[in-house]
Amino acid sequence: MVKPGNILRTLKENNEDNMTTIKQIYNARYSYKRSVREPITELQQLMMLLDRDNYLHWSTCHESSNIVSDIFWTHPDAMKLLNAFNIVFLMDTTYKTNKYRLPLLEIVGVTCTCLSFSAGFAFLSSEKEKNFIWALQKFRGSLLTSHVGPEVIVCDKDLALMNAINIVFPKTINLLCRFHINKYVKAKCKMLVDFVEAWEVVMDSWKTIIDCTEIEFDQVNDVGIDSERCGCVLRQTHELPCACQLARYAMSVIPFNEVHVMWTRLSFSGLSECDSSSRLSIQQEWDVILSRFDEVDICGKVIIKTSCVKLPIRT
Template sequence: MDMEVGLITKRSDEVEMIYMEKLMNFVHQHELVEEDYGTHFTTDEVFPSREDLLEWVRRVAYRLGFVIVIIRSDIANGKQGRKTYVLLGKPIGKGQGWVLKVICGTHNHDLYDTLVGHPYAGRLKANEHSMLVDMTKSMVKPSSILRTLKENNEDNMTTIKQVYNARYSYKRSVRGPRTELQQLMMLLDHDNYLHWSTCHESSNIVSDIFWTHPDAVKLLNAFNIVFLMDTTYKTNKYRLPLLEIVGVTCTGLSFSAGFAFLSSEKEKNFIWALQKFRGSLLTSHVGPEVIVCDRDLALMNAINIVFPKARNLLCRFHINKNVKAKCKMLVDSVEAWEVVMDSWRTIIDCTDIAQFDEFVKSFETICSPWPLLVEYVKNTWIIPHKEKFVKCWTDSLMHLGNTTSNRVESAHWSLKRILQNSMGDLCSCWDAIKDVIILQHNEIKASFEMSLHVIGHTFNVQLYKMLVSFVSKHVLILIAEEFDRVNDVGF
C-alpha cells in the first residue's frame, strides 16, 4: 500500500490524535473479513463424470473471482495458513454420476478483480493444449494462438507468456534428450530427405548442412536447364546464411531444388554445397545450362568451378537497382537522373553486339559531368560482366525467361512469411521449409494435371492437335504468343 508520511515539526496531542484516527480508518477499510460463498456451490445436480463436476465448480469460482485447485484436505493442525474452500465430490453409485457436497465455503481474504496474470488461472486445459500443439505445428503466430483460445473460451485467462512457455515445452518434449542438430538430422532421416553435412577441419563440429526433398530430386532431374541460386538471412537465431537453389518446371512454376545452412559465405563453403547438388542430385553429366544469381563473387567463382559448362547470368533487376542508387548518389539533378537511366537501359537492352560499343560511348558522353559514375558502371558491370546481363549475349541462351533472381527472392519471401521471426532454431526453420515444399509440390502436381486434362479453346484447333496433352499449357501459351508475333512481323 502507498502511505504518504509528512514531516511533523510540532508535536502535540492534537496532531497525534489526528494521525492515529487516519491510521485506524485505513486499517478498518482494509480489514479482512471472512465471507461464506458456500451457497454459490450448493446444487442438487447430478454430474455425469468427475470432469463435468470439476468444470462446473471452476466455472462458478471464476464468476466469483477466484480459482479452484485440487489439494489434500486441511487437517486442522493449528498451523497458520489460508483457509480454503473444502468441496467434496463423490460418486453416488456405479455409473450413476457424481454429486457435490460443500463442507466449508468461507474465504478469509479479498477476492481479486480479475484473474488475468495468475499462473494457475491461466493454465491450459487439455483441449486447449491440444489446440495449441496443432496450431504450433502449423506455424501459427503465438498472438494468433492466444486470440483463438480466447475466442473458443470466453473464460480463458491465459497470457501470451504462457503461450510461449507452452510452445517451448512442447518443442522440448518432442526433441527429448537429443541436441538441436541431432533432432534436425532425425527429422531429415524420418522424412527420407537426402542430406549431407561437413565438419570444421580442426574439430568434429558440423559447419555446413545440405538437404533436398526426395520429390525435388525427381523435379530437378526432369527440369535441369535453368537454376537460380541465392543466400538469405534472418532465418535462424544463429545467423547462419541459408543457400537456396530454385528450379523451373515446364508449367512455369518454381520449385526448391536444395537448401544449405552454411557457416560462412566463403568460396569453399559454396563449392561444397554445389558439389553435393551436382554429384548427388543430377542424373545427367551435362548439368544445368544456365545459372542465375546476384553479384556474389564467392558464389560466382564456385559456380564456375563446379559447373564450368554452365552460363552464369546476373540478376538484371539488382544491377539496375544498384546503378540507379549510384546515379542518385552522384547526380544532383532529378531531370538528369532520367536521362542517365534511359541511356543505361539502352545499354542493357541492346540486342545487337555491333551497336553495343556505340551505346556505351553515348552513355559516357551523357555522364561526362560525373566521371565517378562512368568509372563505377564500366569497372563494376560492363567490363567484367557484360556477357552476363546484356541482352545481345543473354538472348542466345536458353534461360527460359529467367534473367533476374525474382523466383528465388519470392521463395525466400514465402519461407520468411511462415517463419514469422528470425529467432527460431534450426528445427523451426526446417519445419517452415517443409511446409513451403509441401505447398509447392501440391501446386506443381495440380498444374501437371491441368495440362493433361484441361484444354483451352485457343488450343482446340488443328495447329496444336499434336501438342495438346503432351506439352504443358504454359508452353502452349508461349508457342501461341510466338506464332502471333510471327504473323505480325513475318519470318
C-alpha cells in the same frame, strides 16, 4: 506448425477473458519441442528427422573438431523434380533470418510451366567460397540426369557464390536476377522509371509460353522467313520457334527438335526408369578405386579395404 500469432488470436476468439500473452505461446512451443526431442540436441534431432523421412543429406565437420560446420539436404520428391527440370535454377542466401544466424543457401528450380520448387537447402558456417563450393558439389551429386550441370543459374551479386558456381559448374551460364539488377541500378543511377516496373510492362505481353508463340504466329505474314526482320528473340531467349521459323513450316508440322527439352518435360513419374537408370553408374568410380588399390603397398590396400562400404551379399 501454426504461427504463434495465429495461436494467440484463436485463443482470444474462443475466450474473451483469456489472458495468455505471446511470450507464453513461445515458451509453450519451446517446452513442447524440447519434450519431443528429449535429451538430444537440436542438430541431432534434425539429423534424425532427415534419416527418418529419407531425405538425401550430407554434412561436414570442422577440421579440428567433430562439430558440424555445414549441412546440405533435399527432399526425395525434390530429387525427382530437379532431375526432370534441370535446366534453370535460382540460388540465394538468406541472412540472419533464423535463430542460429547462419547463412541458409536455398536452391530453387523452375518447371516447364514456369512454376518453382525447392531443390535443396544448405546451412553454412560462413559465406566463403569454399563453403559454397562444398554445397554446390553436393547439389551436383543430386543431378543424376546431367553430366555438366544446369544450363542457367540465376543469383544475386554474391562474388563468393558466383565464383563457386564457375568452379563447380564451369559450363553453366551465370545470370543476375532482375530484382538485384534493379537494386544496383537504382543505387547508382537516378532513374525516373523503375526498372522492374518497365520490365513488368514488357513481360505482361508474354504471360505464358503459349502467348509468346501466338504472338510469333501473328507476325508470320509480316516477317516471312526474313530473320533480320524477325529478330529471333523468342528463339534466343526461350529456344522456341520464332516467326521466321514458323513461316518455314507453315504447311507442315513443326519438328519436335525445334522446341527446347525444357518445355517438353511435363512429368517426372518415369524418370527413374528412363533417364537416370540408363546414365547413373558407379563404374568410373569403381575403376578409380581398383586402380588406386593396385598401386599402393600392403598398408594402403588394408586402408582402402577397411574404408570401403561393405555391401550385403545376396544368396
